[in-house]
Amino acid sequence: MTGARLVEPDEGPRSKRGAILAAAIEYFGEAGYEATKWSAVAGRVGIGQTALYHYFESKAHCLLTIMRLELQRSRDQFVEATEGEQDPVAALRAAVGAAFAVSEAEILQMRILQNNMVLLAGPRASKREETERRAARELVQSIERDWTRLLTRGMSEGAFPVRDAHTLALALLGLIISVWRWYRPTGSTPLAEVRELIEGCCLRMVTE
């Protein structure tokens, strides 16, 4: 189920937090954050608009939470896929593979992340929003560091030609993430095919 990861440890049994997140992911992912009315999310969950504020400080706080959760998942998946891989080329393959091992809900979350990255730039006025924003920003930096480290290791071991590892890491990430801008599960190209093409691109970018 989708909701499993959306449940926080300290939630009461009556809590609708997970349901709100799930509904918000659907709306924000399909129609876009700005285009969806916060009250529509409440409607879908079956509560009044004001009840939302019991769980989230604001619409933006909910969005930032969704983004942070997805970044966390993304990073965990990277770490899980690459730890233990000795060969840098195999590690790179595993990292790209992990980036494409996503459910439909996670595709939406990646899209949301992509479309609202700009929110992570400026500071937020309210406290809980700012906390989520900071956490998300730090996860982004962690992920960039993880990829950079993977590349640096490969370069120092002679598996990859030496280049600016950080910029190259940003390029790889940019390439991979850009897929979620246009990819649709209903589209003509199946995800496995996209994954294969992108994996090839990444390997050629780094190893040749």
Next chain:
Amino acid sequence: MTGARLVEPDEGPRSKRGAILAAAIEYFGEAGYEATKWSAVAGRVGIGQTALYHYFESKAHCLLTIMRLELQRSRDQFVEATEGEQDPVAALRAAVGAAFAVSEAEILQMRILQNNMVLLAGPRASKREETERRAARELVQSIERDWTRLLTRGMSEGAFPVRDAHTLALALLGLIISVWRWYRPTGSTPLAEVRELIEGCCLRMVTE
């Protein structure tokens, strides 16, 4: 000057349209579209808020205009750089080079484009907004076709290994455009260096 391209042919001499666009590009590009108050743009130009509506139907209409202008410029630059190039590899090099031949204001416009692409997805309620949106969407598709054609030609001539040209074109575009998400003129990596790295990536992605 920046404003030169922002002036429409049928503008009166007193028109502040160009000044509004320039101010909006600065604010939308630096602080983000949602984060900038429409009235702040008016303030910068030195007119009342309501005067904005003499030139643009809405804040979104202004944004869509900025996006369309940048897409137009982008496409023109691609065509100018690649027409006449016989060798597919040279054409690819020229295309990437053209993508990085940008002024500071154009960097902001690329960032704005990148951050608000989601606006091009859904239809707009008002007429002039919808016109701009359609134009922008069609430019995006033109650009995708241009790149796909470049790749298809290279593949059929044997200069590039045969792959899904359209998906590969989207990957190239995604890679190039992703730069504008993180690149800052004040940053540690100069644009020429970024350009070189990305050009190398693109060539390896396509030719190896």
Next chain:
DNA sequence: AGTCAAACTGAACTGAACTCAGGTTGCTAG
């Protein structure tokens, strides 16, 4: 049965985008 925190609500508030009903400016024609 009483208590308490979690969960919820309708009514009121806020602020930024936008509309309205005109007023000003300066070019152009007579």
Next chain:
DNA sequence: CTAGCAACCTGAGTTCAGTTCAGTTTGACT
């Protein structure tokens, strides 16, 4: 010169989604 007219501009008022307020309901646990 001045009349007319279109481009340009304005202050006051409206709208609407997001948010706050001032409580009320629910249900687990003494």
